[in-house]
Amino acid sequence: MHVLIVGGGVVGLACAHALADRGAEVTVCEAGTLGGGSSGRAAGGIRTQFSTRVNVELSLSSIPVWESFDDEFGVDIDYRRPGYLFLARTEETAAAFRKNVEMQTDAGAPSRLLDPDEAREYVPELRTEQFVAATYSPADGIADPHSAVQGYVEAVRSMGGDIRSNTPVTGLSREGEDSDSDGEGWRVETPDETIEVDAVVCAAGAWTKRVAALADIDLPIAPRRRQIAVVEPDGDLPEDAPLTIDLDTGSYFRPERDDTAIVGGHFAEEDPDVDPDRFDESMDIEWAVEATERANDCAAYFGPETKIRNGWAGLYAVTPDHHAILDEVAPGFVVAAGFSGHGFQHAPATGEAVADRCLGENECEVDVSALSAARFESGETLTEQNVA
């Protein structure tokens, strides 16, 4: 079985790894540099605190891979677990927190509901008066996406996988479509050659709609610009403070190395599509000022003396219900995209689910049937409340 993966980000590489590990021949075609898409721009967050079971299970199934990555892949991904702290300002959000914690613990995640004063144990300068509830999970943490990409690349190559950078896929057709043959595979065009394979995995992140269109497949995945700022807090943010999300405003922060912190969030009402080949990759300073002020409104670490050091923008690949599409959308054409901001952390389990689809196996412990593309036509969409 020869599978060609379109996209050399963390998702495509995790798919290549799972497939090669099960004996498939793999070719990865990456238009630019490996990890040079959204994977190299992620905040590295890995959490179990989602509001749908499938997202929680994708995390729970991926975490053992992150835990043992150093041993298994020989690359240190700097995996740390300071936890995630979610904060609610409204009773409606607090009610959702109660439901979510029940579901998360039932799935096996060690989440806990806290009152705002208890949350101070993790974030001492939290401005508790404006919050009504919090949730915390010690299973949640962060890792370095660049190193994860590097680990996957080396492992896939060591298993004989063919990984090509600067190799855009420019055409996709079913074998037999434009000839008299009745083959069942796919013909993949790059500027240099045509490659005939048994199956294609589309893991092109924010470019997925364009890549799928090459095969005449329409997918509801839109590129959305998201920013991160690295700041020097003026308060004493503990090094082991959790990634803290003020869910009702979308603002978040977490400590970073060398006494810096990351602040983020998306505050614009309008969220226009952007051209993934021509978007502004730099951080807007007005946005960074607002993100810092919002972080300071949540916890007193980011006052007027806070320095904004640098930052960047990248793309989320967003579906209408903020869940990925993990599905064989045409015979031999499997999509793993639309992670809506969670693709780094879900990459290992996604690789297993995709390998199942390609090879007709049933190894992945997560039931991903809820992530079919057909849900957008049938109306059986999901709702993820914990979106940041």
Ligand SMILES: Cc1cc2nc3c(=O)[nH]c(=O)nc-3n(C[C@H](O)[C@H](O)[C@H](O)COP(=O)(O)OP(=O)(O)OC[C@H]3O[C@@H](n4cnc5c(N)ncnc54)[C@H](O)[C@@H]3O)c2cc1C
């Ligand atoms: C600011 C920001 C913060 C984030 N924080 C987190 C986080 O904390 N935790 C988390 O889990 N996720 C986070 N994400 C989301 C995460 O980055 C993505 O979900 C994840 O990287 C998706 O990986 P991917 O491999 O699908 O996409 P990508 O890394 O974008 O890879 C897709 C690749 O496809 C390639 N490609 C496109 N067209 C073609 C073509 N025609 N032929 C060949 N290749 C092609 C692109 O060049 C690209 O490299 C964040 C994203 C951003 C922007």
